[in-house]
Amino acid sequence: MILFDGKLYQTSEQTRLLEEMEKRVTFTLAHGRLSPDTVIEAIDRLGRMLREGELDEFIVRSGLSELADRMKGSLSLLSREYLLHKMKTELGEGFFEPGETRAVAGLRGVRTLPMPLGTLFHIAAGNMEALPAYTVVEGLLTGNVNILKLPQADSGFTVTALAKLIEIEPSLTDYIYVFDTPSSDIAAMRKMAEMADGIVVWGGDAAVRSVRAMASPGVKLIEWGHRLSFAYISGGWSDQTRELSALAEHIIATEQLLCSSCQTIFIDTDSMEELEEFCRGFLPVLQKARDARPITDIGAAAEITLKRYTASLEAAMTGSAASSREFSGRMCGLTICEDSAPELSEMFGRPLVKRLPRERIPAELRAKKGYLQTAGLLCPAGERGALTELLIRCGVNRVTTAGHMSAGFSGESHDGEYSLRRYVRIANAEGAD
Amino acid sequence: MSAAGKLFRHKDPFDTSGTNGLFLQAVRENCEYQFRHNENYRRMLLARGFTPEMLREYDDMAKLPFLPTLLFKKHELYTMPKWRMLIKATSSGTGGQFSRIGFEWGGLWNGAHMVLRVIGRRRLFSAVPCNYVVFGYKPHRSNHTAVTKTAFGATLFTPSLHRTYALQYKDGKYSADLDAVAEAIQKYAESRFPLRFMGFPSYTYFAMRLLDERGISLKLPENSKIMLGGGWKQFWREAVDKQAFYDMARKVFGVEDRDIVEFYGAVEHPILYCDCERHHFHIPVYSRVIIRDPVTLEPLPNGKAGLVNLISPMVRATPILSVMTDDLGILHDAEECGCGIHSPYLEILGRVGLKEIRTCAAGAAELLKGGAE
Numbered sequence: 060m061i062l063f064d065g066k067l068y069q070t071s072e073q074t075r076l077l078e079e080m081e082k083r084v085t086f087t088l089a090h091g092r093l094s095p096d097t098v099i100e101a102i103d104r105l106g107r108m109l110r111e112g113e114l115d116e117f118i119v120r121s122g123l124s125e126l127a128d129r130m131k132g133s134l135s136l137l138s139r140e141y142l143l144h145k146m147k148t149e150l151g152e153g154f155f156e157p158g159e160t161r162a163v164a165g166l167r168g169v170r171t172l173p174m175p176l177g178t179l180f181h182i183a184a185g186n187m188e189a190l191p192a193y194t195v196v197e198g199l200l201t202g203n204v205n206i207l208k209l210p211q212a213d214s215g216f217t218v219t220a221l222a223k224l225i226e227i228e229p230s231l232t233d234y235i236y237v238f239d240t241p242s243s244d245i246a247a248m249r250k251m252a253e254m255a256d257g258i259v260v261w262g263g264d265a266a267v268r269s270v271r272a273m274a275s276p277g278v279k280l281i282e283w284g285h286r287l288s289f290a291y292i293s294g295g296w297s298d299q300t301r302e303l304s305a306l307a308e309h310i311i312a313t314e315q316l317l318c319s320s321c322q323t324i325f326i327d328t329d330s331m332e333e334l335e336e337f338c339r340g341f342l343p344v345l346q347k348a349r350d351a352r353p354i355t356d357i358g359a360a361a362e363i364t365l366k367r368y369t370a371s372l373e374a375a376m377t378g379s380a381a382s383s384r385e386f387s388g389r390m391c392g393l394t395i396c397e398d399s400a401p402e403l404s405e406m407f408g409r410p411l412v413k414r415l416p417r418e419r420i421p422a423e424l425r426a427k428k429g430y431l432q433t434a435g436l437l438c439p440a441g442e443r444g445a446l447t448e449l450l451i452r453c454g455v456n457r458v459t460t461a462g463h464m465s466a467g468f469s470g471e472s473h474d475g476e477y478s479l480r481r482y483v484r485i486a487n488a489e490g491a492d
Numbered sequence: 493m494s495a496a497g498k499l500f501r502h503k504d505p506f507d508t509s510g511t512n513g514l515f516l517q518a519v520r521e522n523c524e525y526q527f528r529h530n531e532n533y534r535r536m537l538l539a540r541g542f543t544p545e546m547l548r549e550y551d552d553m554a555k556l557p558f559l560p561t562l563l564f565k566k567h568e569l570y571t572m573p574k575w576r577m578l579i580k581a582t583s584s585g586t587g588g589q590f591s592r593i594g595f596e597w598g599g600l601w602n603g604a605h606m607v608l609r610v611i612g613r614r615r616l617f618s619a620v621p622c623n624y625v626v627f628g629y630k631p632h633r634s635n636h637t638a639v640t641k642t643a644f645g646a647t648l649f650t651p652s653l654h655r656t657y658a659l660q661y662k663d664g665k666y667s668a669d670l671d672a673v674a675e676a677i678q679k680y681a682e683s684r685f686p687l688r689f690m691g692f693p694s695y696t697y698f699a700m701r702l703l704d705e706r707g708i709s710l711k712l713p714e715n716s717k718i719m720l721g722g723g724w725k726q727f728w729r730e731a732v733d734k735q736a737f738y739d740m741a742r743k744v745f746g747v748e749d750r751d752i753v754e755f756y757g758a759v760e761h762p763i764l765y766c767d768c769e770r771h772h773f774h775i776p777v778y779s780r781v782i783i784r785d786p787v788t789l790e791p792l793p794n795g796k797a798g799l800v801n802l803i804s805p806m807v808r809a810t811p812i813l814s815v816m817t818d819d820l821g822i823l824h825d826a827e828e829c830g831c832g833i834h835s836p837y838l839e840i841l842g843r844v845g846l847k848e849i850r851t852c853a854a855g856a857a858e859l860l861k862g863g864a865e
Contacts, residue, residue, distance in 0.1 A: 358820060361786035361799050361844040365818065368789065369560045375539030376532045376567070390787060 060218050062237035065225045067218065070239055077250050080236065084178055084204050084254055087233040093175075093202045095155065099142045101228035102196060105220075106137025114223070121219050136193075141469050146200060148470035149477035155202070160487070167490035175202035176279065176482050177256030182242075182270060183217075184261040185210035191217040194259055199234060201482040206251050207237045242269075249273060257281055257482065281481045286318035286432035286474060289401050290410075290461055292337075293327035293417065293438040293446065302437050303341060305462025307348040309435070311391070312465075314354075315406040318474075319433040319457070319465040322404040324393075325415035327438075331395070334412050338386040338393045349391040349408050360390070363407050399423050401431065417446070424453035432474060433457040435464040495521050496805040500602035502777050505609040508835040511777045512550050518805035519813065520547040523556065526811045530571040533559075533811045554782055554791045558801050558814040561760045564591035572596055572809040581638040581759050590637075593759050599807035603762060606778050606806075610764050611649060614753060620715070621651040623680040625673060627691030627699065628722065629666055630657035638759040639692075639722045646690040646719055646755075653685060658695050670699050677703070678710065686715040692722040693754075697737055700744045711746040718747055721755035734771065756840070760815045761802040765838070772829045772837040779804045781838055783823050784816075794823045797841060818844045 061068040063076050064083075108114050109127075118127045135141055146154070158171045179198040183191035191209055198205040209217055218237050225231050240247045252258055252270075257279040260270045267284045274280055290306055306321065313320040326337055354360045386393040391408035399415045400423055415423060424431060434455045438446055447458045456475040459466065495518035502511055523544040526533045537543065540557045547556065563569065570577070577594035595603075611617055628643040629635055647655055656676040659666045677699070680687045689696055696718065703710070718741055741747045756765040756773050763779040775781055782801040783792045792798045800821040803814045820841045826834050 357786045357797060358842070358844045361820060362818075364786055364789060365560050365562065365799070365816065365844065368816075369562050371539070372536045372557075372559065372563060373566075375536045378535065 065232040103139040149479040172486040180255035288433035289323040290435040311348040346388040435461040522805040594809040596809040627695035632661040768831040
């Protein structure tokens with residue numbers, strides 16, 4: 060499904076629409092102006108309609124009930140209050156109002172004109188159902204024309220939601236284009252990239268690499284790649300039971316699928332025995348969290364089972380001695396490793412457990428710079444300040460308590476930056492008042 | 493003659509209950525052969541505490557360690573030296589990886605008997621020459637995919653007048669030209685000889701839709717048939733349900749539901765599954781299917797969904813005796829179909845796995861949905 064000019068089209072019309080699009084986009088950039096207030100108003104209205112059940116019938120008709128149910132918790136993201144706060148934190152108050160620089164000798168008055176970047180080409184990942192719509196909303200808030208390439212796994216939610224938004228606020232029509240082009244259609248991808256001032260790419264290293272290869276040097280790349288997160292445990296803190304339960308629940312609730320999910324649990328020690336002792340204590344806690352939330356998707360469960368079974372056959376084939384030690388539960392488990400690098404686990408309730416004495420934190424974390432995101436820190440209160448600073452200095456962008464590793468909040472930075480700032484530019488003009 | 497040889501020459505291709513003993517014996521012989529000649533296979537079996545002599549009763553086959561298709565994608569696991577293998581085939585490689593499977597003379601000869609029986613039973617052989625439209629790859633020496641070989645094979649069921657391929661090899665890659673195919677179909681529709689289609693359901697459907705959009709409705713010659721194989725999976729976006737497919741075939745080609753035949757198979761389990769007149773895939777004597785629990789891998793009773801484990805003693809060159817596909821499926825009792833065939837039938841539900849691995853922080857709240865915080 061394609062969303063173009065506020066209307067839905069079949070995928071087969073892609074080539075024709077792409078031909079037409081460049082002229083339209085150029086016209087919009089040259090003559091149009093989208094104020095953040097208009098966007099916020101429209102999104103707030105959509106949020107209100109959702110909260111008050113006005114769209115229930117529409118949702119059922121579009122076959123999105125299950126999804127809508129799942130997203131109930133996130134509806135506060137669609138409120139004026141949230142969006143205004145986001146704009147204010149990320150860009151500062153009254154960002155788009157023209158200003159003036161200090162007088163410079165020899166120049167007539169120079170004005171500063173904050174502008175949208177222009178056209179954003181979003182390549183969304185299949186991460187979360189709401190992500191493709193979310194990235195377009197960020198582009199709209201900053202006044203950009205948005206071309207969105209849907210991820211393969213899109214459920215139809217994105218097109219439906221954005222079409223509804225246009226229905227609420229028709230002036231958004233020329234700022235939203237959605238295509239369901241597969242990533243393998245290089246010609247179409249290139250065409251969209253050529254129209255863009257900025258390419259916003261979400262996804263793993265492979266997605267980021269292929270965009271870097273495709274983009275012309277003149278286009279700005281905004282890369283939201285996959286990140287790694289971990290828990291760091293330095294013993295002797297109070298309230299151990301509660302904090303460890305919170306960590307276990309976080310691991311199971313996110314299935315370790317998010318950038319902010321704990322993949323590795325580091326213990327501030329040099330002793331392997333201490334790791335084993337930790338696992339013996341933590342496995343029952345993890346199992347309890349898993350039992351409360353079994354994996355319901357049989358496809359996902361089957362995939363994990365197969366992967367593990369295959370790995371065991373491969374180990375038998377090569378006769379390789381295990382360099383790790385496993386503590387297995389039912390659909391969850393812990394793996395002790397010899398090394399100390401932050402690493403992606405098998406996910407689905409199977410974190411890695413490693414030694415990392417605090418004096419080795421700098422070396423181990425710097426080796427993964429550019430990939431680190433959240434550290435869930437469990438330590439005595441008196442050491443929290445110093446450890447937090449050390450982790451942040453070494454490249455971590457968020458430090459939280461164990462249970463809040465994936466908690467979101469308005470005004471949070473995105474992998475160390477405010478995303479809206481990447482979507483704007485500041486022009487200067489002399490004597491243009 | 494080996495037990496496998498007898499099995500593949502069995503008269504009734506769906507007499508599974510009458511061949512259980514023979515099947516077990518063939519599996520044991522195959523397993524012994526692999527165990528003796530394939531060091532990797534032997535190691536894997538031993539690591540799981542299994543040896544071929546443990547195959548004493550029919551139910552013991554469920555204990556035989558199966559090899560996931562993923563393993564054939566990552567490793568070359570041939571049992572015979574390459575010179576003894578007549579054909580090396582690969583899977584179509586959805587997602588870039590493909591399995592490498594070798595076939596020896598004896599295995600292929602078994603396969604030839606199977607094809608004759610199964611195709612004969614579905615009455616697809618005929619002395620009347622046909623025109624063929626292949627919605628698949630035109631054979632090329634660089635193409636080793638099994639799907640190409642079988643699609644070509646299907647054009648040999650009758651003498652063939654012309655073959656038109658939807659996917660042509662040009663400048664080092666394949667590209668689809670549906671317009672040319674649509675033209676060919678209209679030409680063949682005028683012929684007094686039947687027209688047969690063979691290939692991917694998706695392309696077949698695209699072509700029908702193209703003709704339909706142009707307002708073209710044909711009456712193909714009597715005894716024309718649509719044969720489908722190769723699966724729907726790459727084209728999930730356009731996937732249509734089977735009934736919509738049959739309706740379109742009637743509308744555009746005047747071909748009735750009974751003249752549409754679907755095949756199922758995999759290079760790691762090269763057994764020809766041909767649907768019955770009610771479009772169900774009954775298990776032929778050459779094969780047994782065990783549906784396994786997605787978590788424990790224990791066998792499940794008929795009617796329950798799980799991982800599809802396929803067993804066949806057809807080939808010796810590669811240890812594909814018992815393979816685990818990455819499909820989810822259900823085995824149904826024969827009576828649920830009612831076509832008269834007495835063996836259970838397999839329904840494929842789809843691939844295992846998440847739609848796409850989710851990994852990002854920005855919307856964690858969505859997954860947490862107010863539960864665990």
